[in-house]
Amino acid sequence: MTACAIEPPSTNGADGVPEAGCVITADGAYAARLAPAGDCWFPERWTLDGPEPYAVPLPGNQPEEPGTGVQPMGDGRVLVHRPSASRHLFSLLYPTGPGTGELPLGAVECPEPGTRLALLPPAPGGARAYALASGPRSSAVWLVAGGAFGPERLAEVPGRCSGGVWLDGTGRLLAIDRELGGRTKTVVVDLERAVVSPLLQIAEDSDDRLLLADPDSGLLLISSDAPSPGQERLGWGVLGSTLPVRFPECLRLPDCVVTPFAIQPGQVLTPENCAVGLRVDGAFGTWVGTWRPAERRVRHLPAPEGWLAGAGVWTPEGVLRLPYATRTTPCGVSDLVAARGNAGAMEPGGSAGTAGPGGSTGAAEPGGNTGAAGPGGSARAAEPDRSAGTAEPDRSAGIAEADRSAGMAVPRRNAGPVPATPVPLQQAPLGRLVTN
16 A cells, blocks of 8 residues: 655644644554644544544643654554754654553754754655655765664765655665755665665756655656746656656646645556546645546545545555544545546545536546536636647656666566556657666
8 A cells, every 4th residue: 555645744834833744654554643632732643454543642741842743653653753953852652551651762963054854754564764864965864763773874865855755665765856966856765775876867957856656566756847947747657667757738737736645556567557646735725636647637526624635545446545634523534436537536425526626527628638627616628638749859758777786676577578668658758768
């Protein structure tokens, strides 16, 4: 099960209130968040793999600060990251009858001014947790939970880094976005060998970031300004493929911010059939989109009330599970089924359609494109999918071939012969392939 990772709650909300956020383990079994209790905040663990989801509050001796980070571990404990000036304290919380047990893990010192330390997305397996310390000139990857002697510095990367995406199922290969020389490119850190190698190079003068990756299929979701200089666009590619990145027009929604947050796992050999969950933020609110690389449209769905925006996981069967919390349901999960072909996305109750947050359904356009219904229900005509046959010269896109000595190859695929073209041909490449 592919899980999304949300940044720790920040103080960007009104009056310092942390924004809604939730972190889910890589297998989708547990989630953690900072939950409100009046004017205070405390960690809360959600169990998602049982018959019904339920939450366990984990209040400590005192309320948490809004900047506290939380992350669920594979055994049900919750990692807590408490920043304090230049020191970052880490502990594991767990329920002990009516109270909360706490296991201090140690601290990471970041004395250099301008250094930011944040938890990385949950690692596969759930036994270890990592953090990224980003400084003005260099960044470091830390093992903060699961080690033998407290926090351990694993690798140093020149440049200021951000993001964090796991490329394999063992928690060895970590992709991060490195800003160096005024440009941002994605590199891979082999945590066992402490080796850094390039992964994504679309154009020399472009900013390229890796947003999501699915180890089963190799599908990558990418953000880059290569096809439209000065404007970030969403694209997709396949790890280890010799085909360039595509930037579908259907992922460009006017006046909206589109953020992919989960990829359907288990689609070995067929990355073009992986469903992708999208968070769409517009002037009328936030809603959910679903999309597959093989299709030329985004299906728009109203988000469940109280959705912990940007959090969710796919099951291999194509069910998108969205956690939400309301006054009447403090711990809930809404399941949405991703439809294929021309059928609308369908909820468990059987209602089909490509409805936006207002509930209206976008009309299908010739060629399979669908109008994107906004929160008010009015459909906007989708732009033509120029990726189908229109090459943009000198803006070539490519993913670096895997460093097989570092284990960065596409996972072994023994379930049958590998097809010659793992992506559909109706979406033409931008131009010649560039790899590093």
